[in-house]
Amino acid sequence: MVPGTSGQGGPSIDHALWLHEPARADAWLRLDLEPWKATPGRALYRGVLRDEAGRLVASLAQEHLLRAEPVMPPAS
Numbered sequence: 001m002v003p004g005t006s007g008q009g010g011p012s013i014d015h016a017l018w019l020h021e022p023a024r025a026d027a028w029l030r031l032d033l034e035p036w037k038a039t040p041g042r043a044l045y046r047g048v049l050r051d052e053a054g055r056l057v058a059s060l061a062q063e064h065l066l067r068a069e070p071v072m073p074p075a076s
Helices: none
Strands: 009-019 030-039 042-050 056-068
Touching: none
Parallel strands: none
Antiparallel strands: 009 056, 030 042, 042 056
16 A cells, blocks of 8 residues: 555456356355456456355456545545
């Protein structure tokens, strides 16, 4: 995080989702995300979605724009 900034991210630049197996939306699903690359301004993540039995049901990738917004002092 850059000093004097909020350290919050910005919008998704690009994303993709690949469905491999049927999955129940009313059951537990585990999402594991892993950062592949993070540089000033951009980040790339990949992830997998697994059902309760541990079966791979989906894969995903997302490129994210990172913006360091200045922290505004509180109004007096």
